[in-house]
Every structure is written in structure tokens, then in C-alpha cells.
Amino acid sequence: MELITKKDYDELSKAVGDFVIDYVGKKPDSLICFAGGDTPLGLLKYLVEAVNENKVDLSKCRFVGLDEWVGLGRDVKGSCQEMLYNNFYDLIPVPKEQVCFFDGLAKDLNEECRRVDSFISDNGNLDLIVLGIGMNGHIGFNEPNVPADTYCHIVDLDPITKEVSVKYFDTALDVKQGLSLGMKTILEADTIILMADSERKADIVYKTVHSEKTPEIPSTMVKDAQKVYFFIDEAAGKLL
Ligand code: F6R
Numbered sequence: 001m002e003l004i005t006k007k008d009y010d011e012l013s014k015a016v017g018d019f020v021i022d023y024v025g026k027k028p029d030s031l032i033c034f035a036g037g038d039t040p041l042g043l044l045k046y047l048v049e050a051v052n053e054n055k056v057d058l059s060k061c062r063f064v065g066l067d068e069w070v071g072l073g074r075d076v077k078g079s080c081q082e083m084l085y086n087n088f089y090d091l092i093p094v095p096k097e098q099v100c101f102f103d104g105l106a107k108d109l110n111e112e113c114r115r116v117d118s119f120i121s122d123n124g125n126l127d128l129i130v131l132g133i134g135m136n137g138h139i140g141f142n143e144p145n146v147p148a149d150t151y152c153h154i155v156d157l158d159p160i161t162k163e164v165s166v167k168y169f170d171t172a173l174d175v176k177q178g179l180s181l182g183m184k185t186i187l188e189a190d191t192i193i194l195m196a197d198s199e200r201k202a203d204i205v206y207k208t209v210h211s212e213k214t215p216e217i218p219s220t221m222v223k224d225a226q227k228v229y230f231f232i233d234e235a236a237g238k239l240l
Contacts, residue, residue, distance in 0.1 A: 013042030
């Protein structure tokens with residue numbers, strides 16, 4: 001795992017954005033996954049600007065969502081779909097059939113997982129995945145002690161994830177489960193990017209860098225994949 005430290009959130013977002021632009025320049029039809037949540041907001045803004053300035057063409061890329069809260073649809077502020085469509089997919093010219101997202105309202109959640117698995121395998125596996133890190137080390141909704149051999153799956157959310165979730169929603173929502181790409185899906189990606197910013201992530205950044213690989217801290221599970229880049233800002237790295 002290569003650790004790359006940038007001065008602040010803007011520099012971090014720009015560095016990951018330039019990485020994505022360079023990657024797509026080499027493989028214009030890449031299958032890409034971006035996390036939801038707050039961490040990638042600056043990156044997505046940077047990419048939308050780059051598209052508008054003709055610095056990158058994302059129209060041939062395929063995109064898959066990383067995760068979704070069970071019970072929430074795209075119309076709910078704070079759902080992963082809402083965040084990614086409003087901040088990215090709806091702002092770039094990409095054919096809608098090239099974007100696949102978990103439907104948190106699906107009647108059969110297992111079938112929904114298989115649908116997303118099929119989209120990925122039909123498109124030849126993930127090229128690039130950009131992940132945030134939860135306060136408990138989760139990546140996607142792969143919570144502590146997640147099995148390493150899962151593809152898309154239904155997750156019972158960890159108490160810390162439920163507690164942190166209130167920051168995304170306008171009203172209190174009782175989220176209990178999530179749908180997520182699994183560890184196996186993530187580990188089969190050609191290139192993995194982890195991103196973390198701000199002092200509140202300093203502890204989990206320290207653990208991710210210094211702990212042995214352990215399912216208790218899911219972010220450590222990607223450490224010895226072949227191409228893994230951990231982009232942080234100085235505040236997130238302050239305990240290193
Ligand atoms: C979101 C996701 C989560 C977040 C993580 C960090 O789709 O998969 O794993 O990346 O919880 O969240 P933020 O970026 O809000 O600190």
C-alpha cells in the first residue's frame with residue numbers, strides 16, 4: 001500500500017481526481033466505483049469541472065455504486081444514490097444504462113445483490129474503486145469482522161455506523177441494514193484507492209497503516225492487494 005499525504009482536503013481531492021483522470025485516459029471504458037458519504041464530495045466536484053473543461057471524457061466509463069442503506073430510495077437526502085446522482089452522475093454526460101446502483105427499496109434484497117454482481121461481471125470486473133473509511137474502519141458497508149470471501153451482500157449495520165449515519169439525513173432515520181459490494185468484489189478491483197481527510201479520521205488512519213491485516217478493521221484487508229493507494233490529508237495523518 002502506498003501512502004500519499006496531501007496538505008488539505010482540496011489538495012487531496014485534486015490528487016485523487018488527477019489519478020482518476022489519468023486512469024481513464026489509459027482505459028476510457030473503465031468500470032469505476034465511487035463511495036458515497038462526505039469524503040469524495042471534493043473529488044466528484046473536481047471531476048465534474050474537469051469534464052466541463054474537456055480535460056477528461058467519462059462518457060464511455062461504466063459506474064457501479066458501492067453501497068446503499070436498506071429502506072432508502074434515491075429521493076431521500078443522504079441516501080448513497082441521492083448523493084452520487086446529485087453530485088456526479090446527473091452532472092456528467094454518461095448514458096444512464098452505464099450506471100448501476102443498489103436499490104435500497106428492492107423487494108428481494110438477495111436478488112438485488114445478484115443484479116449488481118452481474119452488472120460487474122458482465123462488464124469484466126472493477127477497474128478502479130475509490131473508498132472512504134468509516135470511523136470503525138468499514139469500507140463500503142463491510143463492517144468489522146466481515147468475511148473476506150463475499151461479493152455483494154446484505155449487512156447488519158454496526159452501532160458506530162448507525163450513530164454516524166445521522167450526519168447524512170435531514171430527519172432521524174432508523175437505518176438497520178445496508179447493501180454493499182463485498183470484500184471479494186473490492187479485492188478483485190485492478191486498483192484500489194482509500195481516501196481519508198480530517199482529524200476525526202486520524203485514529204482509524206493510524207490503525208489502517210500500522211495494524212496487521214485483520215477483519216476486525218476492514219480497511220486493513222486491502223493492504224496487500226497489488227495496487228492500493230491510501231490518499232490522506234495532513235490532519236488525517238497527524239498520529240502517524
Ligand atoms: C459510503 C461508504 C462508507 C463511507 C465511510 C466514510 O458509500 O461506503 O464506507 O465511505 O463511512 O464516510 P464519510 O466519507 O462520510 O466520512
